[in-house]
Amino acid sequence: MKFKKTDLICDILEKDESTEEILTSFGFHCLYCPASQMETLLEACEVHGIDVNEVLKALNAKRK
Numbered sequence: 001m002k003f004k005k006t007d008l009i010c011d012i013l014e015k016d017e018s019t020e021e022i023l024t025s026f027g028f029h030c031l032y033c034p035a036s037q038m039e040t041l042l043e044a045c046e047v048h049g050i051d052v053n054e055v056l057k058a059l060n061a062k063r064k
Helices: 009-015 021-023 041-048 052-060
Strands: none
Touching: 009 021, 009 041, 021 052, 041 052
């Protein structure tokens, strides 16, 4: 199962422990903040000015 723009940050982190390192590499440093836990990946990318498609590409690189 691939990650989607509509996935919540908390769900992404829960599904695969390697996602924390990937998200941090894009500049997400508040991953465990209560507010960020309930944001979708798209919302988090918009807040941080990050291209959601690039993040999805990295998150899904090893998923089938």
